[in-house]
Every structure is written in structure tokens, then in C-alpha cells.
Amino acid sequence: MTRFAPSPTGYLHLGHAYSALFAFEAARQTGGRFLVRIEDIDHTRCRPTFEEATLDDLRWLGLFWDGEVRRQSEHLDLYGQALDELRRLGVLYPCFCTRKQIRAEVEEAGRAPHGPGGELVYPGICRHLSEEERRYRQRQGEAFAWRLDIERALALTGRLQWFDYRAGWVAAQPQLFGDIVVARKDIPTSYHLAVVIDDHVQGVTLVTRGEDLFHATHVHRLLQALLGLEPPRYYHHNLIADSQGRRMAKRNRAVTLRHLRDRGRSPEDIWRLLGLVEVGQPARV
Numbered sequence: 001m002t003r004f005a006p007s008p009t010g011y012l013h014l015g016h017a018y019s020a021l022f023a024f025e026a027a028r029q030t031g032g033r034f035l036v037r038i039e040d041i042d043h044t045r046c047r048p049t050f051e052e053a054t055l056d057d058l059r060w061l062g063l064f065w066d067g068e069v070r071r072q073s074e075h076l077d078l079y080g081q082a083l084d085e086l087r088r089l090g091v092l093y094p095c096f097c098t099r100k101q102i103r104a105e106v107e108e109a110g111r112a113p114h115g116p117g118g119e120l121v122y123p124g125i126c127r128h129l130s131e132e133e134r135r136y137r138q139r140q141g142e143a144f145a146w147r148l149d150i151e152r153a154l155a156l157t158g159r160l161q162w163f164d165y166r167a168g169w170v171a172a173q174p175q176l177f178g179d180i181v182v183a184r185k186d187i188p189t190s191y192h193l194a195v196v197i198d199d200h201v202q203g204v205t206l207v208t209r210g211e212d213l214f215h216a217t218h219v220h221r222l223l224q225a226l227l228g229l230e231p232p233r234y235y236h237h238n239l240i241a242d243s244q245g246r247r248m249a250k251r252n253r254a255v256t257l258r259h260l261r262d263r264g265r266s267p268e269d270i271w272r273l274l275g276l277v278e279v280g281q282p283a284r285v
């Protein structure tokens, strides 16, 4: 069982088409099922019109999926239960920091540890708050996120690994990211938590996605272990670049399927553009 899980924050571009076709073909070649999931938990960036356009573009590409489309925004209670479970395990703590505070703290310390994607690693400010202070600040109505105490979590799970069809067995290193946010201040979950729960609930056995998300899998493996979920296998595929060799972005209109379609390109043209084969033939991946 594979899935394509776009976020409706813009129109699909050629990179998405590649990813969707990749997942579709992987399911088809192994006689498995292909699912579509809309990752729309970020209400500040997602739009229903983009969701409609996404499904429409997938249909136009000739893709069909099994069962209903799952929408993450409809399952917040499920992510809330997982959050409760993590809290019971004692691996979460409330974090009241603003981005500005975090940046200031990191600058003052004179070193800026960065995660695999170049993001700032949280310096652990709120990890050291007393229970009393936590409770007081929560009672005062101060906004807070829930962070995962990576060290505590790893002490519970021990060493972990996951399998990627290109990289082989990979030793999980979630500590590269520091104490990640599992529930945001404005959204009661996070990409990492929702994706792990959904892949489990939907019975996904092979997660195919771009290699830009390779490192996120370190965190996903840890969450799976904490929540007692069987890990799927992974295939992080290469990313498609535009004609200038740049990574594709939703804001670059020229590479959106919508635009290409309006310019008279056919789905077969898209498959060919992506270096895949004709519709109806298994793709070389």
C-alpha cells in the first residue's frame, strides 16, 4: 500500500506529478493499493481551492486511487490521543518560547546548531522549567507548543533503524533535530505526528516521497517506536529539477500542471517530461 500526501498550499507542479506517479506505479507494480491523503492541518496555509485543484490535476494525469481521500483536518482527535499517549510516557514538555526568543538564546550562546535541513535546533530552554512554573504559565493562558524530549524518548526506545530502498538500513538519528515540536501553538498536532499516525491507520506499507523528507524519517521512526506502531518501508526518490537545475516550487507558475495543461500539454507529455514512460507502461524508477 502506497500513498501520495500533498499539502493543499498551492497548485501541483511537475515535482508533485513525479512523486504521485512514483507512488502510483510502485503500488501497481506490486499489485498493491494507492491512496491519496490531503495534508491540510496547517489552516494558515491550506486552501480548499487548492485541494480541489490537486484532485482534479491527479485525475487529469490519469491517476486513480483506492477508497476515499483522507483529510488530516478531519482527524485532529486521533492526533490528540497520540499526543496524550506521548504525554503519559513523560517524553513531552510544554514550550512557551517564541521564535524570537529562541533566536536570541541561540545567538547569545554564540553557537547555532543546525538540523539536517539547516533549521535551528531548539536550545532546550523550556526543557528545564519546573513543574510549578509550567503549570503557572499554562494557567495564565500563555500559548505553548508540545516538544518531544529527544533524550528521554531515546532512553525509552533504545537504538532504532529504518529501511529505505535506496539507502538500505539507516540508523535513526532523531537527535539531529533536537527537541522537535509535536503539537504547535496554533495547531494541535504537527506534520511529523500526523503523518506517522495516518500511515499507520491507513495501512501504508511503503512510504514513497522526495528525498527532501529523508531526514524527517529519523523523527518518524522514533514516534512510531514510542507509540508502538509498526514502521513501513521507505523509498525516498530523487527530486525533479527545473530547466535551470533548481528545485521546483509551488510559487513557480511555469512548472505547475495547471499552467502546462492550459498551454495544451497532455498527460502523456507530462509523463514524458518527467522521464517516465507512456501512460499504461510501468515507469522506470
Ligand code: GLU
Pocket: 005, 006, 007, 039, 195, 208, 209, 213
Ligand atoms: N505533505 C508533505 C508535502 O506535501 C508530504 C508528506 C509525506 O509524503 O510524508 O510535502
